[in-house]
Structures are given as C-alpha cells and as structure tokens.
Amino acid sequence: MNADKPNRRRRVMLWIAAVLGVVVVAGAVVISVAPSRYLPWDTAEFPVTDLSALTTDQVRVLELLRAEHEQGRPGTFYSDGIDEEWCADFVSWIMREAGRPLSNPNSGSWRIPGVYTLQEYYQGIDAYSENDGSYTPDIGDVVIYDSSRLSGQHTNIVVSVDGDKAITVGGNEFGKVRVHDLDWTTDSAVVGFGTLHP
DSSP: OOHHHHHHHHHHHHHHHHHHHHHHHHHHHHHSSSGGOOTOOOOOOOOOOHHHHHHHHHHHHHHHHHHHHOOOOOGGTTTTTOOOOOOOHHHHHHHHHTTOOOTTTTOOOSSSOOHHHHHHHHHHHEEEEESSOOOOTTTOOOOEEOSSSSSSSSSEEEEETTEEEEEEEEEEEETTEHHHHHTTOTTTEEEEOSSSSS
C-alpha cells in the first residue's frame, strides 16, 4: 500500500501538469486569434486628422468621439442608465449628438442597444455596405462585427482611413471608450459598414 502512494502522487502531478499545459495553450490561442481591438493593453492615441476635407457631419462625429475618448464616462451614460453591453448605445449616442440620430426599427427610439438591430437599421435606410471588397469605409462610418469571435458582436466608428487600414473608436471595449487599428480586408469579423453618407 505504501508503494502505491508514490504512484498515486505521480499520477496526480502528471494530471495537474496536463491541465496546466492545456490552459497555457488555450490562452495562447485566444491571444493569437483575438483582434487587437479587444486586447486590454491596446492604448492607441486618437489620430490627428485634417478636418478641411471633411463634411460638417464628419467633423461633428470626430469632435464628439475625441471628447468622449478623453472623458472616460461609464457605459450607463450612453444607455439611459441601463446596465448592459453598450457599444451600440455609444454609437447611437454619438450619432444623436452629431445631429444624425438613428431610429430603432423596433421602438422608434434614438437608442439602438443591439448590434444586430443597428445593422438592420442601416440596411433599412439603404445605408449599409457589406464588407465584400467593393466599399472603402470613410470617416464617420459605423463598423459592424459579427459574433464569431469570443467577444461576440461589436460595433465602433471609423475616425481615420489610410489605404486598407482604418482607426476606429468604440465604447464597451474593456469597459472604456478606446482607439484601435483595423484592417477590414483581413479581419473576418468585419461584416459591413453603416455609412454616414447614405
């Protein structure tokens, strides 16, 4: 019986090592496939943009996004006090404040709390472009991400475009309003864009 104790201890140690190995590998896979917009250490600065070539609507959207990025308000500020996932609430709030209010197709409210409903809204007003390579997003466009990633559906707003690369600002990204780089041609989570200029 005493001879069995070292074998049992060895089996337990091997089992623990195997579990830890799986956890480390799973963590590495999650980090490698997660888009940069969701990593907590992503601390991109708000881009400097030449406003002279932009429309009045684009300038208003940019100014609001810059101000909210600096403010650091809680998500409930953008969601009428409701504690919920607030990326679409943030987009809705920005557009309302910019004088381009959205209209929830289910309630008529300016606030569209769900990404799928946000996509439906843009499709319903003929201001939605699929991410199929035929459309280049512009400043003020709303990016729609699908739910195939670990983080689920998401949305944010384009603040800068340079070739196939863009910079976006979004709410509810690790609980904050954050700036991120985006290559919409290679990021399979990007399904389309709600255009600022239908």
